[in-house]
Amino acid sequence: MTIRLQKYIANLGFCSRRRAEELIKLGKIKVNGRIAEIGMKINPEEDEVGIENQILNTDTDKIYIAVNKPVGYVTSTSSKQGKSVIDLLDKSKIKRRVYPVGRLDKDSEGLVLLTNDGELTNRLTHPKYEHEKEYEIELDKTLSNKDKKTLESGMDIGEKVRGIKIKKTDNPKKYRLVLQEGKNRQIRKMLGRLGYNLQSLKRLRLGKLKLNKLPTGKWKFVEKKEII
DSSP states (O other), rough: EEHHOOOOOHTTTTSSSHHHHHHHTTTTTTTTTTEOOOOOOEEEETTTTEEETEEOOOOOOOOEEEEEEEEEBBBBSSTSSOOGGGGGGGGGGGOOOOEESSSOOOTTTEEEEEEEOOHHHHHHHHHGGGOOOEEEEEEEEEEOHHHHHHHHHOOEEEEEEEEEEEOOOSTTTTEEEEEOOTTHHHHHHHHTTOOOOOEEEEEETTTTOOOOOOOTTEEEEEGGGGGG
C-alpha cells in the first residue's frame, strides 16, 4: 500500500504534514537515498525515508489517548480555528506528536481518539472496514416513523450516505445513532434535510472504544486492544 510521503512522516509523529512538505521543498528528505519531491508516494514496507541523515523508524512507540471533547473545541492539531483538543492534554506526559482520528465538529461533544498510529487511523476512518461510531442526540421533536425509515435506509445529502441504526431512549426526543461511515457533519445534514433541529450531539463510541464515565474535558491513555 502506498501513501503520500508527507502523510507518512506525520503519521510517524516526526512533525506535522505541513512541516514535512516544507522539509521536502528544502531538499532535506530522501527516499532510498534520493532527494524526495512534493506529491511523492512511498511504500512504507519497502522504502527507506531519511530526514537530514536520520532514518525514520517505523517501530516508533504508539500512543492512544481518549478525550471527552467539550463543545467549542476543534478536532485539529492546530488552534487557528479555535481551541483544539490538543490543548486539553498535559504535554509533559506525552512524549510524541499525536493527532485526532477523524472529525467531531465544534458544536458537538464526546469521544475523540488521539494517536500517532497511522495504520490504525486508516482502519478506523476508511469505510471499507465498517468500524461503527455511536452517538447520542437530542432533537427539537420526536422522529416520525416515516423519517426514521428514511434515515435507516440511506439518504442523499449532496452525496449518497448509508442508512444508520436508530435506538430509542427513555426520552422521546433523544436517540442513539450508529454509523458505519462518517461524512462531514453527516448526522446534522441528514436530520436537517428532514426538518429537525439538533439540540445536542455526543459521540459515545468509536470502534470498540467507549466514552463511559470520562469527564468532559478530560483525557486518558488507552490500549489498542480497547479500540479494535
